[in-house]
Amino acid sequence: MEFSILTLCYLIGSVTFIIGLKMLSNPATARRGNLIAAVGMTIAIIGTIFLYRDEDSGEKLHNYLWIFGGLIIGGIIGTLAAKKVKMTAMPEMVSLFNGMGGACAALISIIEFGHYAHAGFKNSIQEAYEAGDQIDDAVLSLGVQTGVLITIFAGLIIGSVSFAGSMIAWGKLNGKIKDFAFKGQHIVNQVILVTILALSTYIIYRIKISVGSTDDAPEVPLNITGISLLFYGVLALSLLYGVLFVMPIGGADMPVVISLLNSFTGVAAACGGFLYDNKVMLTGGILVGAAGTLLTILMCKAMNRSLLNVLIGSFGGGNKPAG
């Protein structure tokens, strides 16, 4: 019963996000739309805290003290920061908050990966069954699903790129970070991106052949410390990519970049939705991912430029970004 109330909470949350976004795109209703989305978010969060049950064990969440501590600290800092900020500094504040969301998504991936690494990338299912007169305990061990790993990596990579990029965008907007580009930077960027993808694929493949999802798969011993180190390597490279991605882009183009990173974080949030089979995270994340991408394109159009032009505009040398 409680769990189905939670489903209702998530449904309300998803619907309010859609309505909120719709109302936000009209000047007359924008403020109310924001409020509606906020109410939906509150319902979803409170529902999660009190009604969430683990699917396998049916356990409730614990560590309430930590959860509420985090909520209160984050809430106070967030409100104060948002209230105190000068009107002219609004975009950089958005960028900062966007980065926080990205970091949050990346942290979730890190914790989940650590969890699986601790269990040797296997899900154990303990079952007691009766055979004859005796009751036996059997532990069923299954390899972690590849889909789960892919989701964890996607959340990690997108989240940390968004975090690092947003921090740079924030620094640029308040003038702490200067534009910085070196020759061949876009090549370096692409090399990093390919390395990230290759490394992730390798790790996932390595885990897959070691734990195997079928019984007759050959068991290759897995060096968990090594795999974890590689995982942190992916994290470091993603952060570096985020920095290098935003570094060369001119300050005047920052709103476009922030909007793009915003949609990245949306996708990262959706990865969390896949991971926990959580519909509100999924809908909210994808919604923002799609709307954010379109918004980015619209913003470029408003400046009479193409997205590609904004992103690589500073490389040509002759084509200086406006402003």
Add this chain to the structure above:
Amino acid sequence: MEAVLKWLSDSQQIIYIVILMIFVGIEVIGRVPSVLHTPLMSGANAIHGVVIIGAIIVMGKAESDNYVALILGFLAVILGTLNVVGGFVVTDRMLEMFKSKKK
């Protein structure tokens, strides 16, 4: 090939949601006037703060002696809350300014 098909049928519900949400997202903000670009970006920013739910779940599942997970999860909850609360408040302030300017 078989694995792909199996994955498709196992997760078809999610795939449908993703596809529909992409269209909804595009449709919903399709005709936004350019003055509203920044507030809309900020509002969308607050909405992707739903990631906090993931942080809460991760935090609530962590064993109480696993300090690394606890501290990282705690951090994730704080950052997620910052995203949600800050995002909505900033959007509201932007729109407030918007309204008074118009009058």
